[in-house]
Amino acid sequence: MSAKTNDPAALPALLDALTARFGERLLESHLEKGELSVRVTRESLLPLLAFLRDAAGFNALNDMIGLDNVNAPVAGRPRFAVLYQLYKFPDARRIRIVVDTAENEPLPSITGLYQSADWAEREIFDMFGLRFAGHPGLTRIYLDDEFKGHPLRKDFPLAGA
Amino acid sequence: MAFKQIELNMGPQHPSTHGVLRLKLTVDNEVVLKIEPVIGYLHRGMEKLWEHRTYPQITPLTDRLDYIAAILNNLAYVLAVEKLAGLEVPKRAQYIRVILAELQRVASHLAWAGFNANDIGAASVLLYSFIEREGVLEVFEAYCGARLTVHALRIGGVANDLTPKLIALIRQVVAAVPQRLADIEALLSENRIWKHRTIGIGHIAPDDALRYGLTGPALRAAGVCWDLRKNIPYSSSEDFDFEVPLGQNSDVYDRYLVRMAEMRQSLRIITQALDRLPEGELCAKVPRFLKIPPGEVFHTIEGAKGELGFYIKSNGTDKPERVKMKAPSFINMQCFEKMCQGYLIADVVAILGSLDIVLGEIDK
Amino acid sequence: MNQHALIFDLLIPLLKAAAVCIYLMVMVIIMVWLERRLVGWMQGRLGPNRVGCQGVLQPIADTVKLLLKENIMQKQADWLLFNIAPIIVLVSALLAFCFIPFGDTIPFKGYTFTFWVAESPVGLLLVMGISSLSVFALVFGGWGSNSKYPLLGGLRSVIQILSYEIPVALAVLAVVFYSKSMNLVAIVQQQHETGWNILKLPLIVPFFIFWICAVAETNRAPFDLPEAESELVAGFHTEYSGIKFAFFFMAEYTHMVLASSLAVVLFFGGWLAPFSQVKALAWLHPFPGAGVLWYFIKIMGFLCLFIWIRGTFPRYRFDELIKLAWKWMVPLALLNIFIVALIRIW
Numbered sequence: 001m002s003a004k005t006n007d008p009a010a011l012p013a014l015l016d017a018l019t020a021r022f023g024e025r026l027l028e029s030h031l032e033k034g035e036l037s038v039r040v041t042r043e044s045l046l047p048l049l050a051f052l053r054d055a056a057g058f059n060a061l062n063d064m065i066g067l068d069n070v071n072a073p074v075a076g077r078p079r080f081a082v083l084y085q086l087y088k089f090p091d092a093r094r095i096r097i098v099v100d101t102a103e104n105e106p107l108p109s110i111t112g113l114y115q116s117a118d119w120a121e122r123e124i125f126d127m128f129g130l131r132f133a134g135h136p137g138l139t140r141i142y143l144d145d146e147f148k149g150h151p152l153r154k155d156f157p158l159a160g161a
Numbered sequence: 162m163a164f165k166q167i168e169l170n171m172g173p174q175h176p177s178t179h180g181v182l183r184l185k186l187t188v189d190n191e192v193v194l195k196i197e198p199v200i201g202y203l204h205r206g207m208e209k210l211w212e213h214r215t216y217p218q219i220t221p222l223t224d225r226l227d228y229i230a231a232i233l234n235n236l237a238y239v240l241a242v243e244k245l246a247g248l249e250v251p252k253r254a255q256y257i258r259v260i261l262a263e264l265q266r267v268a269s270h271l272a273w274a275g276f277n278a279n280d281i282g283a284a285s286v287l288l289y290s291f292i293e294r295e296g297v298l299e300v301f302e303a304y305c306g307a308r309l310t311v312h313a314l315r316i317g318g319v320a321n322d323l324t325p326k327l328i329a330l331i332r333q334v335v336a337a338v339p340q341r342l343a344d345i346e347a348l349l350s351e352n353r354i355w356k357h358r359t360i361g362i363g364h365i366a367p368d369d370a371l372r373y374g375l376t377g378p379a380l381r382a383a384g385v386c387w388d389l390r391k392n393i394p395y396s397s398s399e400d401f402d403f404e405v406p407l408g409q410n411s412d413v414y415d416r417y418l419v420r421m422a423e424m425r426q427s428l429r430i431i432t433q434a435l436d437r438l439p440e441g442e443l444c445a446k447v448p449r450f451l452k453i454p455p456g457e458v459f460h461t462i463e464g465a466k467g468e469l470g471f472y473i474k475s476n477g478t479d480k481p482e483r484v485k486m487k488a489p490s491f492i493n494m495q496c497f498e499k500m501c502q503g504y505l506i507a508d509v510v511a512i513l514g515s516l517d518i519v520l521g522e523i524d525k
Numbered sequence: 526m527n528q529h530a531l532i533f534d535l536l537i538p539l540l541k542a543a544a545v546c547i548y549l550m551v552m553v554i555i556m557v558w559l560e561r562r563l564v565g566w567m568q569g570r571l572g573p574n575r576v577g578c579q580g581v582l583q584p585i586a587d588t589v590k591l592l593l594k595e596n597i598m599q600k601q602a603d604w605l606l607f608n609i610a611p612i613i614v615l616v617s618a619l620l621a622f623c624f625i626p627f628g629d630t631i632p633f634k635g636y637t638f639t640f641w642v643a644e645s646p647v648g649l650l651l652v653m654g655i656s657s658l659s660v661f662a663l664v665f666g667g668w669g670s671n672s673k674y675p676l677l678g679g680l681r682s683v684i685q686i687l688s689y690e691i692p693v694a695l696a697v698l699a700v701v702f703y704s705k706s707m708n709l710v711a712i713v714q715q716q717h718e719t720g721w722n723i724l725k726l727p728l729i730v731p732f733f734i735f736w737i738c739a740v741a742e743t744n745r746a747p748f749d750l751p752e753a754e755s756e757l758v759a760g761f762h763t764e765y766s767g768i769k770f771a772f773f774f775m776a777e778y779t780h781m782v783l784a785s786s787l788a789v790v791l792f793f794g795g796w797l798a799p800f801s802q803v804k805a806l807a808w809l810h811p812f813p814g815a816g817v818l819w820y821f822i823k824i825m826g827f828l829c830l831f832i833w834i835r836g837t838f839p840r841y842r843f844d845e846l847i848k849l850a851w852k853w854m855v856p857l858a859l860l861n862i863f864i865v866a867l868i869r870i871w
Contacts, residue, residue: 032456033244033245033456033458035457035458035459037457059371059372060371060372060374061374062374062459062461062468062470062487063459063470063472063485063487065472065483065485066485067474067483068483071476071482072476072482083472085459085472085487089371089385089387090386090387090392092389092392092393094459096459114372114374115369115372115373115374115495116372116373116374116492116495118495119491119492119494119495127208140201141200141201142200142201142204142524142525143201143204144201151206151209152208152209156209158209158210158213167673167676169673169674169677170673175758190680191677191681191843278839281839281840282746282747282749282838282839282840282841283837283838283839283840284564284568284836285564285567285568285836285837288568288569288570289568289569292569348837349839352838352839354747354838354839354840354841354845355839357841357842357845358839358840358841358842358845505842505843505844506677506756506757507750507756507840507842507843508842510756
């Protein structure tokens with residue numbers, strides 16, 4: 001197998017394809033510093049990822065990132081967000097999917113699509129207290145099971161609980 | 162023999178768990194049926210800490226993640242910040258970064274070669290590889306005074322210049338390493354015991370490897386050509402002529418071959434960078450109080466263990482809103498379970514060694 | 526006359542036995558130091574060089590440290606098995622030396638002083654039997670610790686030692702066919718007339734089988750699986766500390782000396798100088814008793830070989846190790862026995 005280097009023209013085309021297919025459900029998108037970021041509704045997360053994986057060829061999940069937006073709240077949006085950083089082999093193409101979520105609304109787990117989401121989801125659960133419905137074993141990954149609180153929330157003190 | 166299944170607790174204090182990793186093994190006699198890694202013994206809450214530090218203050222903290230390859234952590238972080246702040250790094254600084262980063266890669270792979278061989282019982286290789294690693298660390302010491310947690314790079318450039326004396330020292334190291342690699346290969350590559358212990362052990366299919374997010378030498382050993390220095394060039398890595406060594410069988414032996422070949426390629430890059438080292442500034446003009454307008458960026462480099470990256474979200478102040486590290490060992494560790502099933506306890510140790518994990522990076 | 530019989534028959538053998546014990550303890554000390562220095566040299570480092578000249582007193586310092594250590598035993602451990610294991614392992618190693626001839630004889634006023642504690646027509650059998658008693662110690666230690674790593678280490682050692690006992694016996698049998706005796710003294714004396722056994726073509730293969738299996742039976746690298754530190758922490762002696770650990774430690778080195786001594790006696794002419802049957806080379810053995818020196822030089826060679834092997838090879842995996850024994854060593858030894866038997870019949 002060989003690999004090509006990043007082709008900057010491919011991302012706008014991908015965005016067009018996504019807009020055509022998902023339309024309204026694509027809440028927001030921007031292409032900055034060569035990185036494509038797409039905000040979607042929580043219901044369309046799994047269909048979008050399935051489309052990206054199977055039709056668009058984004059075959060690997062780079063990373064999952066949790067965000068606590070309590071310090072910069074946007075009206076009508078829940079407090080937390082989860083970012084899915086995907087990449088497409090062998091074209092070296094990346095896309096970031098953003099989904100807003102609240103503490104008491106579990107997001108669907110994507111472990112069925114990307115195996116590497118297993119530990120990543122556990123990490124977000126550990127650090128932010130966000131739940132993922134359908135995860136095979138959602139337990140704390142770094143901290144002790146008896147630990148109180150979720151350290152990466154902005155209201156968790158730096159000096160510890 | 163009738164032998165009940167037992168649960169064996171490997172670590173967190175165990176000679177070959179590479180730090181404070183705990184493995185819960187379910188074994189039948191010596192065959193591993195189930196394996197459950199337990200991590201977090203070294204969790205220091207780095208990501209929380211970073212949210213309370215200014216951008217330049219974070220750079221030395223990244224040294225403490227993968228402490229075997231500190232400069233590569235520095236590089237991943239400063240590149241992400243520079244991308245976010247839109248800083249242009251002078252060419253000379255980029256070349257010095259490449260030289261230091263590749264030296265660090267050699268040091269990390271040498272440490273790996275020693276540890277992995279030691280896990281499989283060839284203790285001499287550990288000592289041999291550490292002799293050369295020592296040479297690399299001496300270069301770092303001459304460059305910035307530190308050996309392990311170096312903090313050699315700065316946002317916008319590098320800390321110090323390469324003096325002619327230092328260049329001579331680097332050339333000396335670059336000349337010495339291949340001989341030592343040949344020594345190690347003479348001890349291992351054709352050794353019957355070594356081949357028995359490594360060939361066909363810890364196999365993972367290329368498709369599975371991608372699905373599990375495996376990166377770095379372990380992915381290349383599966384025959385997947387994915388090297389970010391080629392695929393998404395950074396820090397002038399497109400200027401250099403080098404090959405991406407690939408394996409075929411995706412086993413411990415191929416990971417060993419790939420890493421040995423990678424060290425030679427790194428030395429090639431260092432020689433080219435030294436030969437073509439341009440004149441110029443060492444650091445871009447960076448404001449004394451670096452405030453970055455709101456934005457987000459995700460940047461990865463080819464670390465020694467795999468794809469090493471940082472996600473940084475800025476909020477207009479001098480401190481980041483959120484920094485997330487994409488640790489290659491964290492992802493690679495996840496595949497470990499898949500690789501180990503049905504092998505023996507001795508293989509678990511060999512496979513763990515072949516993944517080249519560093520707990521400082523996994524636990525953050 | 527009665528008085529003399531007491532001296533000759535009781536006192537001298539007792540003194541010899543004590544001397545052998547002291548000799549072995551000294552050997553352990555020498556070996557510990559030599560191993561660390563030699564491996565250090567092979568690995569490009571120094572090894573202990575601070576205590577005494579070139580660090581020779583380091584093993585003594587270590588021994589003192591071990592003796593002063595607290596003797597820890599887990600609550601769940603089996604008291605009898607846990608405590609008897611270190612005793613068995615050391616006693617079995619020392620006892621086997623009864624029948625090893627260290628040198629030639631010195632005639633003294635009608636009495637012949639011999640450099641062996643006892644001579645037995647079935648000496649070889651006794652040595653093999655006694656030395657393999659140590660497997661009980663490994664099992665007892667592994668089982669009695671009531672802990673998982675020692676248990677796995679104990680299991681490994683039983684399977685390993687039992688598997689390698691067979692090819693060793695078969696390899697040694699070839700020598701017995703040649704010497705027509707199981708008396709170790711007689712085996713050496715026979716080599717004085719016919720030359721060293723290793724120089725006889727049909728006995729070369731048995732030597733290599735013997736040596737590989739000896740390395741395996743002494744649990745030395747690359748067959749150090751029962752105590753593989755990267756896998757089983759310290760194997761069967763994980764839970765031992767202080768003096769009991771020191772016993773296992775001493776026993777390992779004593780077994781190395783025993784294996785080297787057997788190799789020397791069976792294949793390299795024991796106390797004999799090279800080509801002792803050649804009259805022109807008689808000056809190599811200038812006075813009675815000089816054989817001790819030859820024996821010592823030879824075993825040191827083998828002991829260094831142990832260390833060299835350790836410094837070179839990675840560790841075998843358990844299933845490969847057993848395969849090596851049953852698929853290669855045993856058939857090869859059997860075939861060899863067959864060939865040697867045919868040769869002897871003709």
